[in-house]
Amino acid sequence: MRHTLFLSLTLAMFWVLISGHYTTFILVLGVISIAIVVFVAHRMDVVDHESQPVHLTLKLPAYYAWLIKEIILANILVVKHIWLGNKTISPVMTTIKASQKTDIGKVIYANSITLTPGTVTLELEGDKFIVHALLRESIKDLESGEMDRRVTQLED
Amino acid sequence: METILEFSSSIFLLIGSFLCISGGVGILRFPDFYTRMHAVGVTETLATAMILIGLILHNPDFLVDIKLMIILLMTIFISPTASHALAKAAQHNKLMPKLDTDIKADNKKVTSSNP
Numbered sequence: 507m508r509h510t511l512f513l514s515l516t517l518a519m520f521w522v523l524i525s526g527h528y529t530t531f532i533l534v535l536g537v538i539s540i541a542i543v544v545f546v547a548h549r550m551d552v553v554d555h556e557s558q559p560v561h562l563t564l565k566l567p568a569y570y571a572w573l574i575k576e577i578i579l580a581n582i583l584v585v586k587h588i589w590l591g592n593k594t595i596s597p598v599m600t601t602i603k604a605s606q607k608t609d610i611g612k613v614i615y616a617n618s619i620t621l622t623p624g625t626v627t628l629e630l631e632g633d634k635f636i637v638h639a640l641l642r643e644s645i646k647d648l649e650s651g652e653m654d655r656r657v658t659q660l661e662d
Numbered sequence: 663m664e665t666i667l668e669f670s671s672s673i674f675l676l677i678g679s680f681l682c683i684s685g686g687v688g689i690l691r692f693p694d695f696y697t698r699m700h701a702v703g704v705t706e707t708l709a710t711a712m713i714l715i716g717l718i719l720h721n722p723d724f725l726v727d728i729k730l731m732i733i734l735l736m737t738i739f740i741s742p743t744a745s746h747a748l749a750k751a752a753q754h755n756k757l758m759p760k761l762d763t764d765i766k767a768d769n770k771k772v773t774s775s776n777p
Contacts, residue, residue, distance in 0.1 A: 524732075526725045581708040584700055585681065588688035596762040597697050620742035623703030626696070628749045638749065638759055640700040 509558040514544055516558075556610055565660050572656060573618055580622040584640060598645050599628070599638045605654055606633075611661040618653060671719035678712030685709060694760040695752055699745060706741040710734065 521536040522528075547553050555561065587595050606612045616627040619637060624644045629636040639645045648654075681704055688701025714734045718727045 523725065523728045577707055581681070581704055584688070584704050585684045588684050588691065588701060588704070592691060592693055595692070595697065597694075597759060598762055599696075599759055616746070617742040620745050621703075621707060621738065623707060624700050626699055626703070626745055626749050628746075628753050638696045640697055642762070 508560055509553045509555065510544060510548070512558045512560050513547065513553055514540055517543060559610060562610075562660060569656060569660055573621070576653070577622050580624050580644070583644075584623040587641065595640055596642045597638065597640055598642055599636065600645055601634050601636055602645075602648055603654075604633050604635055605651075605658050606661060608661055611657055614660065615654060615657040618657065619648065667719050671716045674712050674716030674719065678709050678716060681705065681709035681712060695757055696749065696759040699749060703745065706737065706745075710737050 517540045518536070521540065525532060525536065544553075547557075604612055604615055606615055612630060612633075616630055616635060619625050619627045619635070622644075624640040625648060626638050627635050628638055637645065637648065639648075685701050685703075685705030688704065689698050692698045692701055711734060714730050718730050721727060721730070
């Protein structure tokens with residue numbers, strides 16, 4: 507129920523912000539469209555905690571702020587090494603451990619790793635990620651486990 | 663107010679363009695597929711964000727700003743998935759990454775073969 511409500515609210519907001527026309531006719535069309543989408547989503551059985559992570563909503567902004575800071579720092583590092591040239595890079599591929607319990611936590615962690623330039627998640631198996639990194643330092647940062655800890659905090 | 667917005671928008675667009683060019687240079691420069699993917703990472707995260715923020719500051723229309731913000735959000739959600747799919751496809755087809763030791767050996771070969 508909570509997830510359905512959240513989905514309808516998100517869709518309504520999306521419609522109002524995208525359309526920009528506030529006549530009765532258009533708004534009624536919007537309500538009908540939202541009803542159809544929610545109905546189809548229910549039939550497909552995709553309205554659950556994974557498609558609508560309501561429980562994360564309050565904690566996400568702080569994590570996003572931290573992630574944006576990390577992304578900016580990683581970008582500066584990678585751009586620096588692009589201009590310094592091939593001799594300064596040290597590509598490595600290692601396995602790191604993830605401490606998240608739920609699937610959505612693992613996905614957030616893997617996507618955060620990929621989103622920061624310089625590190626890419628290649629494979630996810632159980633609680634082990636295979637990560638390719640452009641620089642040794644980036645892997646050291648990941649192994650220190652700050653990102654892992656923050657994502658785990660997010661899920662409970 | 664107008665001039666401040668105009669000025670900061672130009673600054674953001676300039677930084678974004680520089681990052682895009684850097685990403686392009688990285689694609690040409692780096693030695694193998696996986697390292698090139700990291701260069702693409704620069705273009706698809708901060709460069710996109712900077713250019714879109716520049717455009718948002720440039721445009722006074724609220725509805726257009728919202729659309730630009732949605733584009734930014736979508737890019738941030740979609741690009742890691744695409745990168746991951748690319749990397750996994752490469753790995754499944756047994757494309758081995760050039761690691762640190764290989765590159766050091768290559769450099770040595772190049773310098774020793776040059777008389």
